[in-house]
Amino acid sequence: MTELAALVERSLRGDALAEFERRVDDQAGRLAADLRAGRLDNPGFGLGIELEAYAVDERGRLARVPDGVFEGPCDRELGLHNAEFNTAAEPFDGDGIAAQAAQLERNVRTARSAADDAGLTFVLDAMWTRPPEEGTREYLSAVEDRGGVTVAENMTPSPRYCAIDNHILRRAGGTVSLSVPGADRAFPTILIESLTSSIQPHVQVPDAASFPEYHAAAIRTLGPVLALATNSPLLPADLYDPDDPAGLLDETYHELRVPVFEQSIDDAWEKVRVPDDLASAADVLDALVADPTCAPFLREWVTDGSRETFEDRFWELDHKRGTYWRWVRAVTGGQPVGEGDRRSIRIEYRPLPTQPTVADNVGLLCLVAGLLRGLVATDHPITTLDRDAAERSFYAAVEDSLDADLVWVTADGDRTTDAEIIYEELFSIARRGLREQGVEAETIETYLDPIEARWADRTTPSRWKLERVRAALNDGLAFEDAVAEMQAEYVRRSAADEPFADWD
Numbered sequence: 001m002t003e004l005a006a007l008v009e010r011s012l013r014g015d016a017l018a019e020f021e022r023r024v025d026d027q028a029g030r031l032a033a034d035l036r037a038g039r040l041d042n043p044g045f046g047l048g049i050e051l052e053a054y055a056v057d058e059r060g061r062l063a064r065v066p067d068g069v070f071e072g073p074c075d076r077e078l079g080l081h082n083a084e085f086n087t088a089a090e091p092f093d094g095d096g097i098a099a100q101a102a103q104l105e106r107n108v109r110t111a112r113s114a115a116d117d118a119g120l121t122f123v124l125d126a127m128w129t130r131p132p133e134e135g136t137r138e139y140l141s142a143v144e145d146r147g148g149v150t151v152a153e154n155m156t157p158s159p160r161y162c163a164i165d166n167h168i169l170r171r172a173g174g175t176v177s178l179s180v181p182g183a184d185r186a187f188p189t190i191l192i193e194s195l196t197s198s199i200q201p202h203v204q205v206p207d208a209a210s211f212p213e214y215h216a217a218a219i220r221t222l223g224p225v226l227a228l229a230t231n232s233p234l235l236p237a238d239l240y241d242p243d244d245p246a247g248l249l250d251e252t253y254h255e256l257r258v259p260v261f262e263q264s265i266d267d268a269w270e271k272v273r274v275p276d277d278l279a280s281a282a283d284v285l286d287a288l289v290a291d292p293t294c295a296p297f298l299r300e301w302v303t304d305g306s307r308e309t310f311e312d313r314f315w316e317l318d319h320k321r322g323t324y325w326r327w328v329r330a331v332t333g334g335q336p337v338g339e340g341d342r343r344s345i346r347i348e349y350r351p352l353p354t355q356p357t358v359a360d361n362v363g364l365l366c367l368v369a370g371l372l373r374g375l376v377a378t379d380h381p382i383t384t385l386d387r388d389a390a391e392r393s394f395y396a397a398v399e400d401s402l403d404a405d406l407v408w409v410t411a412d413g414d415r416t417t418d419a420e421i422i423y424e425e426l427f428s429i430a431r432r433g434l435r436e437q438g439v440e441a442e443t444i445e446t447y448l449d450p451i452e453a454r455w456a457d458r459t460t461p462s463r464w465k466l467e468r469v470r471a472a473l474n475d476g477l478a479f480e481d482a483v484a485e486m487q488a489e490y491v492r493r494s495a496a497d498e499p500f501a502d503w504d
């Protein structure tokens with residue numbers, strides 16, 4: 001058995017689970033004490049963002065990224081074709097937003113230059129639709145058995161990823177199922193999750209006691225915000241065998257990333273979902289401890305040395321948080337904005353697909369951060385909306401984007417399903433929240449105007465994709481060729497950094 005397989009097998013033993021959970025309980029208790037003592041409070045709000053992408057070759061097909069590309073400002077993700085860009089935390093103000101945009105632009109540009117040297121292109125997109133040369137099913141199903149441990153050949157060879165994969169497979173009976181309109185498939189690995197790419201805006205909350213209010217507001221914004229951002233209406237074309245391609249375009253969901261991610265995990269546990277509300281900030285840790293443990297790892301298996309830093313002292317707790325998959329996730333104890341050894345508590349807003357350009361992605365960061373800040377700053381009654389109604393609104397947006405049946409509570413306390421009212425108020429509140437943080441009018445309009453134009457024009461990247469494929473079908477192209485033509489145009493426009501609002 002290889003070292004990787006041996007480490008994975010060790011993590012799945014009962015004695016490892018018991019010791020891991022004992023350490024998690026202890027670390028959660030210590031962090032809860034820090035929360036109650038105010039040691040996770042900070043002087044101000046902060047911002048950060050994670051951005052995922054994938055690579056294609058010169059023919060536009062999915063491609064594996066060589067190791068040398070990751071010597072620059074990007075990290076590996078689940079699949080060998082994936083990459084992730086992270087920004088350092090910045091204050092939530094105009095300068096901080098500018099710094100976030102500059103970091104992302106610089107990092108994406110540098111990574112694209114390195115990829116270009118390897119004959120590849122990084123694409124800012126939510127789901128790849130052009131398979132690698134061997135085909136999607138072959139790529140996602142290529143596995144090797146190493147002493148009873150399944151090793152996916154196209155998964156990044158990380159003990160963490162491999163252990164998660166094997167733990168889920170064992171609970172799910174050896175296969176992961178995917179069922180969406182037009183496709184029912186089964187795979188021998190969770191690598192189907194690597195179909196997707198996303199962004200995660202992070203908003204540091206300075207006062208831990210107010211965190212439940214921000215968390216509740218975030219849950220209730222999921223539907224309207226996602227509806228503006230949908231960008232993954234199609235799986236790779238060779239996963240379909242459509243008798244009626246036009247009918248498939250009518251039936252497919254606008255945001256397949258959500259069911260793909262949920263189904264890649266939830267055959268084993270119901271871990272990927274909309275979270276419950278919190279009564280206090282400490283409930284964050286109670287919910288984390290109570291969540292089923294996936295692939296426990298003890299720090300000394302992979303890292304030597306004493307536990308002097310925060311990251312080392314809370315290593316197991318942070319590992320468990322990494323498998324606490326909620327569409328709004330709390331991050332307790334992260335590095336805050338500024339200097340010193342204080343820690344933070346922040347919202348990680350997880351349902352959003354990667355957008356075509358850096359500016360589009362920063363626009364959604366501004367929308368989310370401004371909206372959450374504005375809702376709380378104005379004491380908006382959005383939190384009186386029933387949590388289950390907010391969840392239904394979210395899944396309606398998954399299916400129908402801007403045509404979804406959304407629900408909202410207005411500033412006057414009235415419940416409404418009128419999208420005109422919802423979006424007029426949503427953008428007004430987001431602008432108010434940005435102004436609260438001292439963001440200049442020019443910066444606000446630079447980033448929010450193009451997102452608001454999606455509502456005004458009733459279009460999103462997912463709708464653009466579906467319309468392009470439908471037009472190609474009407475021109476007589478076969479389904480796979482129509483998808484390929486659409487994707488080639490998307491890659492070209494995205495690489496040219498043409499804001500989505502300017503696409504026709």
